[in-house]
Amino acid sequence: MIKTAILTMSDKGSRGERIDGTGPALRRELEDKGFIISYYKMIPDEKQEIESELIYLCDELKVDLILTNGGTGFSQRDVTPEATQNVIEKYVPGIGEAMRMKSLAITPKAMLSRSIAGIRKKTLIINLPGSPKAAVENLGFILPAIPHGIEILKGEASECART
Secondary structure (H helix, E strand, O other), X not given: OOEEEEEEEOHHHHOOOOOOOHHHHHHHHHHHOOOEEEEEEEEOOOHHHHHHHHHHHHHHOOOOEEEEEOOOXXXXXXXXXXHHHHHOOEEOHHHHHHHHXXXXXXXXXXXXXXXXXXXXXXXXXXEEOOOHHHHHHHHHHHHHHHHHHHHHHOOOOXXXXXX
């Protein structure tokens, strides 16, 4: 059982001006694969608020996995990777690299993604794109490796074990 939080970054969504399509799409995808969604929230693209929410989810709620969506582009308001970088203790470059590599086969715009992933305590944090289609596609690329990574974080598997 992987206790998962979905955190959507959207200024308009947090003000009620836009409905979040990405968070629910990720929820459906994960629940179909047996993940437990224990937390969902939409917040504005405010670096300090994102950092506070990530710290709360890791340190207080102790979720296993946080999937953020939105705020990974070039806009001045896109600060999700910077907020994530400020709270993680270990950087996991392979996840962002894999998402960009696989996405490049679909669109050259994939190289513009600034998504990162990292670990804080025993929580894996992954930044996904903001669009429902791109978020679900990117999740699909990395999902096969996530359970094993979570098992290692929880001390339930050896890092050398093959799945």
